[in-house]
Amino acid sequence: MEFSVKSGSPEKQRSACIVVGVFEPRRLTAVAEQLDEISEGYISNLLRRGDLEGKAGQMLLLHHVPNILSERVLLVGCGKERELDERQYKQIISKTIKTLNETGSMEAVCFLSELHVKSRDIYWKVRQAVETTQDTLYSFLAMKTKKGEPRRPLRKIVFNVPTRRELPIGERAVEHGLAIAAGMKTTKDVANMPPNICNPAYLLDQAKELETYPSVAVESVNEKQMHELGMHSYLAVGRGSANESIMSIIHHKGGEEGEAPVVLVGKGLTFDSGGISLKPGEAMDEMKYDMGGAAGVLGTMHAIAQLNLPINVIGILAGCENMPDANAYRPGDILTTMSGQTVEVLNTDAEGRLVLCDALTFVERYEPDLVIDVATLTGACIIALGAHATGIMSNHNPLAHELLNASEQSGDKAWRLPLWDEYQSQLDSPFADMTNLGGRAAGTITAACFLSRFTKKYNWAHMDIAGTAWRSGKNKGATGRPVPMLSQFLMNRAGIESED
Structure with a gap:
């Protein structure tokens, strides 16, 4: 599994999938709002129809969103914004990784690392995302004759940080997270x-x-x-x-x-x-x-x-x-x-x-x-x-x-x-x-x-x-x-x- 960090706008990402959050009740995060604006209200229209409420762990995978360079957009329910704590953050990351791994997105750019988590900085969020991803994808197959692995498993994930100034911090978090x-x-x-x-x-x-x-x-x-x-x-x-x-x-x-x-x-x-x-x-x-x-x-x-x-x-x-x-x-x-x-x-x-x-x-x-x-x-x-x-x-x-x-x-x-x-x-x-x-x-x-x-x-x-x-x-x-x-x-x- 390959990890990296970058700082960039969601509309410029050319990837198999972009991952963005949605809070309850159907409230777009800042990054999701940018995508909605570029797609001329495509995402907000879906939410108004009731496709996603924003409850923690809900997933909605969209294909070929208008004017978006990436093949897919994964909307991730993050619950109520003021209640997002470290336990819920890790659960959301885990559910996201499972979804990506099962739906053929071999790479993804994830903006969930920009979510505000109580008392936690960007280093913690990126490192925990790396550790949680590896833990979620772990399986013990050494003694099985049929491994049963996904046909197109997740191979690469990029965590976005808000500014270029935070890139060294994010890179350090990836290094530490990978070792642990x-x-x-x-x-x-x-x-x-x-x-x-x-x-x-x-x-x-x-x-x-x-x-x-x-x-x-x-x-x-x-x-x-x-x-x-x-x-x-x-x-x-x-x-x-x-x-x-x-x-x-x-x-x-x-x-x-x-x-x-x-x-x-x-x-x-x-x-x-x-x-x-x-x-x-x-x-x-x-x-x-x-x-x-x-x-x-x-x-x-x-x-x-x-x-x-x-x-x-x-x-x-x-x-x-x-x-x-x-x-x-x-x-x-x-x-x-x-x-x-x-x-x-x-x-x-x-x-x-x-x-x-x-x-x-x-x-x-x-x-x-x-x-x-x-x-x-x-x-x-x-x-x-x-x-x-x-x-x-x-x-x-x-x-x-x-x-x-x-x-x-x-x-x-x-x-x-x-x-x-x-x-x-x-x-x-x-x-x-x-x-x-x-x-x-x-x-x-x-x-x-x-x-x-x-x-x-x-x-x-x-x-x-x-x-x-x-x-x-x-x-x-x-x-x-x-x-x-x-x-x-x-x-x-x-x-x-x-x-x-």
Whole structure:
């Protein structure tokens, strides 16, 4: 898909299609008014007949509009002008792209980027249009024998900006949007891959694909090395699987040598059966998405490598598979973590924290500036926040605020939950330093409390993406989140501006 920006009048566009907006009730945008004037009232006459009301998402494709150079004009309903917010803007862009892709318009000039969206500038509108377009056109066809692609798919789209002065800003927005969309695609492709293919070794192979970027180097830690390091908690989780546990380590060396890195740690349970504490059979196929954290870190590393951010970042993919067999770990087992702390296992389906705790201890060697772990950790997070927001917990207020700011900028929603000491007692064990389960109450928070015991030596945040990493049901599939938020966070850290 090819993207570009330009600044020009609609009547001069010679394209397969021009896309313009119409507000309720049948009120033409400024650009649509120009086309109406050139076509001698052709468009307004159609609207008066009731062909389009202007409700958000309505589409009316016109062919051979009088005096217009383009073959088609697509009128897009934008709802009430004063109510156009970022959520509705993205929905309108998505519906527009679907329509263009299904109606044979292989290229289009889109004026929707000139719409006024509450509190959002031209950079945001163009970048979101690029990201939304790529997300809308995404499909996972790797395992299908018949691809079923459109005969004349959309190949090129030009977003118009109001003045020539804004062209550099628009071009920057396209560059950033393409990098983030590429990272999201990587995340979705890996997460959607079936677990008989996507195992910890496959995660390592996908990490090595990023070595085509000069800033990236990849290494790994296998089970023998984990044993030597004392990562007995991580090893216990993978003990029941025929697939070896592998921790992949991706280095993006964009900053000064010796500069403390930002470390991202992704939970990479390539399949989570629950182990001996077996999950119910319904929707267990979706447990291939339990590596959504690792997929999100991989996609973020792709995005920042493509942008060549001037910052040092290390991405950890904590690859593992949780299966029941004669060698699997059990409820009642007591594990010694890499930190030396002991954990009583109450439920083998609370396995992600047992993998992450050793990975979080491992990263101390990098003397990080900060550490963020990303994990599909708790069903409780879905109960608390649904499928709309990622849960954030942190031991450092400024870091939490940075992440929430990046969430707001990127439109990748997140919400902070408390991490108060009062919750820690729910992890008490009569036999070990802690249990791996804090009970039903505040399950998302107690899981983060568990991880906080392994993050005393650095500033740390935990992102629970259980509700946001994938969609369930008939249209199930990975979402590519939280790549936009994490990429924005790292762009902010690197001092990347929209106008430079």
